[in-house]
Amino acid sequence: MKTIQELYDFTDKTIIISGAAGAIGSEAARFLSSLGGNIVLADLNEDKVKQIAVDIEKETGNATLGMKTDFTDETQIEALVTATIEKFGNISAVVNNVGWGANTPLWESNTEKMVDAYKLNTLGAYNLTRLCMPYLKKENNASVVFSGSMVGNTPSPEFIEYSTAKAGLLNMVRSMAVASGPEVRFNSLIIGTVDNGASSEEAGYTQEMIDNVVKGIVLKRRGLPEDIAYAMAFLLSDAASWITGTELTVNGGGVYKTKMPTS
């Protein structure tokens, strides 16, 4: 039996993280780097992702690569994979974390907005994973995790573009898993509401909406980015080496409403 240190030792493993300048992606990068991995941080926000990469390398002493990548542009994803191989020579794991969705009522979307949400939340993950597969297949316990959402497996008409794209992501991951064992493992996280600073407001959440959601969460708080980073590390680690094609829900116990009369 392995020790906990052996299970979570990412030394010599190269891990690409998308959306790595964001709240969850940057914490995943920090934690996985602290466990010994070579971390490739990719994000549209070039200045921020490069700064975070430099900071993490200083903190942990382990190598990072920060790179501007627009995950809606296949050419840029190809360049990311090439740069990763040039710098580190291997790809052991991928965290398909990039994603975003605005609040749009059910019948107020259109073709462009529906397609844009799909490109960012679903297609970007498909393309990055597809391009990494030849390298992942060469690795021991290769693993890919995806940032799914509660809105992708429950009806969410107020986030119609984002929820539809995230629902597609979940089934895509299941298909990847059944076709790619035993070489590569694929799992999704179903993430509940996580405090990511200003992004929640940009997505259309007001403080009142957030307070209402928190009241209903079993563990009575929003998630922290590190709550998700820890779950990602588990799914990538040797502790999860017999887990594939599944979804791990990380949502503070979900939203609970009593079925009994309250007055």
Ligand SMILES: NC(=O)c1ccc[n+]([C@@H]2O[C@H](COP(=O)([O-])OP(=O)(O)OC[C@H]3O[C@@H](n4cnc5c(N)ncnc54)[C@H](O)[C@@H]3O)[C@@H](O)[C@H]2O)c1
């Ligand atoms: N925060 C939550 O409550 C929550 C809940 C469920 C699921 N998720 C999912 O978790 C993931 C991370 O969320 P977060 O809260 O850290 O978000 P965030 O807004 O903090 O970070 C998202 C990052 O993605 C980057 N980005 C946006 N468009 C891009 C593009 N085209 N190419 C490359 N990078 C791009 C942004 O620059 C940003 O750094 C997302 O997939 C999100 O859908 C988050």
